[in-house]
Amino acid sequence: MKVLLVNGSPKEKGCTYTALAEVAATLEQNDIETEIFHLGTEPVGSCRACLSCRKTGRCIYDDVVNVLIDRLDEFDGFVFGTPVHYAGASGMMTAVMDRLFYVASSKLADKPATAVVSCRRGGASAAFDQMNKYFTIANMPIVTSQYWNQVHGNTPEDVKQDLEGLQTMRTLGVNMAWLLKCIAASKAAGIEAPTREALVRTNFIQ
Numbered sequence: 001m002k003v004l005l006v007n008g009s010p011k012e013k014g015c016t017y018t019a020l021a022e023v024a025a026t027l028e029q030n031d032i033e034t035e036i037f038h039l040g041t042e043p044v045g046s047c048r049a050c051l052s053c054r055k056t057g058r059c060i061y062d063d064v065v066n067v068l069i070d071r072l073d074e075f076d077g078f079v080f081g082t083p084v085h086y087a088g089a090s091g092m093m094t095a096v097m098d099r100l101f102y103v104a105s106s107k108l109a110d111k112p113a114t115a116v117v118s119c120r121r122g123g124a125s126a127a128f129d130q131m132n133k134y135f136t137i138a139n140m141p142i143v144t145s146q147y148w149n150q151v152h153g154n155t156p157e158d159v160k161q162d163l164e165g166l167q168t169m170r171t172l173g174v175n176m177a178w179l180l181k182c183i184a185a186s187k188a189a190g191i192e193a194p195t196r197e198a199l200v201r202t203n204f205i206q
Contacts, residue, residue: 001180002033004075006068008082008093012038015118016081018156022166023079023116026173032180035075039064044095053103065099072107077143077180079172080131081116087123089130097134105138110193112179114143114172117150118159124150139196143179145172 005024009016017036024034045061052060059065082093089097101108115131117124128148135142149172151165152158159165 001031001076001184002035002074003027003077003079003176003180004071005034005036005079006081006093006096007036007038008080008090008096009038009118010041010090010092011083012040013156014083015151015153015156015159016083016116018153018159019116019118019151019165019169020079020081022169023173023176026170027177030174030177032077032177037068039092039096044092046095047099047102053099057103059099059103061099065096065103068096068100069104069107072104075111076183077112077176078108078140079114079116079176080134081118082127082131084117084119084123084127087126089117089127094130097131101134101138109139111140112143112176112183113140114145114176115149116169116172119150119152120154121152124148124152141179143172143176145169145175 005020007017007020020036024036027034042063044063044065050060058069080093080097082089085091113135115128117127117131125148128150132142145168147164147168149168151169152162
């Protein structure tokens, strides 16, 4: 089993990475492979609603989103980490998740996911709420912890002093590992993922 941890900070080894690394270390201690994937600093466009992805299964922008789409089948669970910008996820993470979940929600369904947010002082719970909405619309089990998944600090050294935040990350890793093992055990026992109804869409005016 393997978990992908996506770092949505422009800083490759900053505060968000420090939080994700704590989760990853705990997962590894529980026999779950991990990979931390940095989205980088190259520009990422927002969805332009061209709908070409419905025909190709890929985004018309050939950037980091398509890299992720091509690799989703490698992983059994996901952690999306972001710094808090104006009480929300980073612009990079928002653009990536908007497009990734629109194109590839079927590849993400039934795989456990969770969000991690890093902030200097405030706005963490609002950003955390924003991130969780992607999982709840994609049939993904959400992994929880002992508190909302947040760390505080302006530098990685600050984050390392946030003892409660780091413990929250470790608990998150333990819970993710447990859920992945439960899912694997259920499959071994012949219990498959749910069969769902065909999607029904209605507009508020109809």
